Amino acid sequence: MATVTLNQAEKTYPNGFKALHGIDLEIGDGEFTVLVGPSGCGKSTLLRMIAGLESISGGEIKIDDRVVNNVAPADRDIAMVFQNYALYPHMTNYGNMAYGLKNRGYSKAEIDTKVRHAASILQLDDHLDRKPQQLSGGQRQRVAMGRAIVREPKVFLFDEPLSNLDAKLRVDMRLEIKNLQQRLGITSVYVTHDQVEAMTLADRLIVMNAGIAEQIGSPIEIYEKPASLFVASFIGSPSMNFLDGKVSDDKSHVVLGDGSKIDLDHKIDGGRELVVGVRPEHFTLIADGSGAQRARVRMIESLGAETLVYLEFGDKGENVTLRMQGTHQFTKGQELALSTSADLVHLFDKDSGKRL
Amino acid sequence: MSSQFVWFRNFKDVLSSGSWLQSAIFTAVFSFLVAFLSIAISLFLAVRADEVVRGAKSYKTLLMWGYAIAPPVAGLLGTMLFNPLMGDLYILLNSLGFEFNHIENANDATFVVTLIAVWKQVSVNFIFFLSGLQGIPKSVTEAATLDCKSAERRFWTITFPLLAPTTFFLMVINLTYAFFETFGIIDVSTKGSPGGSTATLVYKVYVDGFLGADLGGSSAQSVLLMIMVSVLTVFQFRFIERKVHY
Ligand SMILES: Nc1ncnc2c1ncn2[C@@H]1O[C@H](COP(=O)(O)OP(=O)(O)OP(=O)(O)O)[C@@H](O)[C@H]1O
Numbered sequence: 278m279a280t281v282t283l284n285q286a287e288k289t290y291p292n293g294f295k296a297l298h299g300i301d302l303e304i305g306d307g308e309f310t311v312l313v314g315p316s317g318c319g320k321s322t323l324l325r326m327i328a329g330l331e332s333i334s335g336g337e338i339k340i341d342d343r344v345v346n347n348v349a350p351a352d353r354d355i356a357m358v359f360q361n362y363a364l365y366p367h368m369t370n371y372g373n374m375a376y377g378l379k380n381r382g383y384s385k386a387e388i389d390t391k392v393r394h395a396a397s398i399l400q401l402d403d404h405l406d407r408k409p410q411q412l413s414g415g416q417r418q419r420v421a422m423g424r425a426i427v428r429e430p431k432v433f434l435f436d437e438p439l440s441n442l443d444a445k446l447r448v449d450m451r452l453e454i455k456n457l458q459q460r461l462g463i464t465s466v467y468v469t470h471d472q473v474e475a476m477t478l479a480d481r482l483i484v485m486n487a488g489i490a491e492q493i494g495s496p497i498e499i500y501e502k503p504a505s506l507f508v509a510s511f512i513g514s515p516s517m518n519f520l521d522g523k524v525s526d527d528k529s530h531v532v533l534g535d536g537s538k539i540d541l542d543h544k545i546d547g548g549r550e551l552v553v554g555v556r557p558e559h560f561t562l563i564a565d566g567s568g569a570q571r572a573r574v575r576m577i578e579s580l581g582a583e584t585l586v587y588l589e590f591g592d593k594g595e596n597v598t599l600r601m602q603g604t605h606q607f608t609k610g611q612e613l614a615l616s617t618s619a620d621l622v623h624l625f626d627k628d629s630g631k632r633l
Numbered sequence: 634m635s636s637q638f639v640w641f642r643n644f645k646d647v648l649s650s651g652s653w654l655q656s657a658i659f660t661a662v663f664s665f666l667v668a669f670l671s672i673a674i675s676l677f678l679a680v681r682a683d684e685v686v687r688g689a690k691s692y693k694t695l696l697m698w699g700y701a702i703a704p705p706v707a708g709l710l711g712t713m714l715f716n717p718l719m720g721d722l723y724i725l726l727n728s729l730g731f732e733f734n735h736i737e738n739a740n741d742a743t744f745v746v747t748l749i750a751v752w753k754q755v756s757v758n759f760i761f762f763l764s765g766l767q768g769i770p771k772s773v774t775e776a777a778t779l780d781c782k783s784a785e786r787r788f789w790t791i792t793f794p795l796l797a798p799t800t801f802f803l804m805v806i807n808l809t810y811a812f813f814e815t816f817g818i819i820d821v822s823t824k825g826s827p828g829g830s831t832a833t834l835v836y837k838v839y840v841d842g843f844l845g846a847d848l849g850g851s852s853a854q855s856v857l858l859m860i861m862v863s864v865l866t867v868f869q870f871r872f873i874e875r876k877v878h879y
């Protein structure tokens with residue numbers, strides 16, 4: 278049971294590279310927080326600073342009310358699950374789980390109870406006497422989880438724990454992690470660059486970009502109200518469509534590249550140029566094309582439950598993706614009329630990329 | 634030179650002679666010392682170097698020098714350092730009050746050959762240990778940092794067991810080295826003196842056969858040596874390998 282607080286946490290690596298530019302964050306007790314962002318944005322760095330594997334160059338990190346900047350990793354009462362499992366290859370799986378307890382002075386009997394309990398939660402009972410090499414990837418990941426949960430730490434840290442697993446196993450383990458975390462109620466920080474993982478696991482999502490936290494919020498908040506172009510393009514798959522637009526002089530609508538209009542409920546200065554974002558699932562196909570956006574079909578992908586249509590829009594041939602339920606047939610070059618509703622449209626400043 | 638077939642008399646002579654036994658004991662002690670010390674020292678250096686990986690390059694080169702030096706040259710360097718008239722180490726040890734004299738004292742002479750042999754061997758071991766250490770995944774050591782606060786304990790419970798294959802391999806290499814390849818060092822530094830107390834079995838084969846012209850005894854010694862080495866090798870692989878994890 279713990280909270281984690283970051284106050285202007287900064288990281289500058291010894292080679293002078295500034296990986297984190299002042300992160301402020303408060304993680305509530307029992308909360309599942311997910312850090313998501315493109316490769317190299319500093320997710321692992323942040324996680325490793327909480328773990329104590331990486332020094333803190335500026336600001337402070339608190340676990341509960343204790344500033345841990347200078348506390349040894351083993352004394353922070355955290356447990357971490359690594360991407361490549363990081364199991365001790367010379368120990369049995371039992372030994373792997375018991376190691377941290379042994380070093381903390383638990384008695385043999387206590388260790389045995391804890392390890393067997395964790396093993397039964399993770400269905401590892403039959404594998405305790407084997408070495409990690411004798412297990413499958415999924416089982417190894419479970420042992421790594423077991424090693425974390427036997428200690429009943431204040432905070433769980435996960436660094437892309439599922440990215441070495443195949444797609445199906447990843448889905449199973451994802452559910453299992455979520456279940457386990459809810460059942461144990463342990464505050465968790467989870468790093469991933471898989472946005473499905475991020476959306477499904479998170480109580481709170483932190484979208485990072487180049488060493489800063491671009492947006493912090495619940496997954497639905499971030500999906501519905503992305504704070505910037507970056508967040509809008511990063512969250513959601515396929516990615517949001519971005520079209521150039523210009524506000525009409527009477528401020529009543531925004532005009533797109535093909536001359537079609539979208540009504541504005543905002544009061545934005547007339548003549549201002551901006552970026553209009555529409556999610557692929559928020560376009561609808563209409564039969565009568567008057568006043569609608571027109572686009573030519575370039576390619577179709579049928580996924581069974583849904584169909585993705587890639588289109589060319591306006592004079593500039595801007596790329597637009599359309600996501601439709603069920604299966605549909607179109608011919609290449611066919612012209613489609615699309616419409617979208619004004620309240621599903623996102624508007625961004627052209628220069629700063631900020632949401633308007 | 635006439636020859637006569639004497640069955641196993643040469644073997645009997647060799648085994649019943651005190652000097653052969655003395656040499657065998659010296660070889661055992663010497664090999665153990667060289668293997669143990671050179672492994673311990675190089676492991677210590679490699680762990681230190683691994684902590685400052687950036688310094689590892691200069692460390693590596695520095696310690697590789699010893700490897701590039703031929704045994705007779707190493708021996709010669711040693712003799713010079715221990716020369717009673719001008720050897721720095723000889724003067725230093727005596728000025729510290731050790732009454733050091735490797736020419737007359739068998740223990741001191743053993744110390745000298747061991748020191749040279751170890752110095753020569755540390756470089757090779759260091760390279761192997763360093764690459765062994767760097768082969769341990771970083772995340773495994775990091776996971777251990779979260780599980781165990783004491784760095785010393787982490788070393789003995791994680792790092793050392795993971796280096797076991799390297800250590801075992803080096804033990805074989807070092808024993809073989811002390812057995813066979815220290816010939817040059819001994820020949821240049823002590824020549825087996827005083828009184829054959831620093832003559833390994835290999836050196837004794839040479840002394841008895843080529844200098845003493847006892848070809849029969851010398852050949853018998855060679856055969857015995859071969860048998861011992863075979864037994865030792867089998868022993869090493871059979872018994873010690875079992876303790877080597879993963
Ligand atoms: N030891 C280091 N020295 C210098 N720069 C580093 C070091 N470790 C990481 N970096 C840099 O810091 C930035 C953030 O790295 P980090 O590992 O946190 O990224 P990440 O968000 O976890 O990416 P990924 O999704 O690829 O794991 C990267 O640009 C990386 O090159």
Ligand SMILES: [Mg+2]
Binds near residue numbers: 320321322
């Ligand atoms: Mg990472």
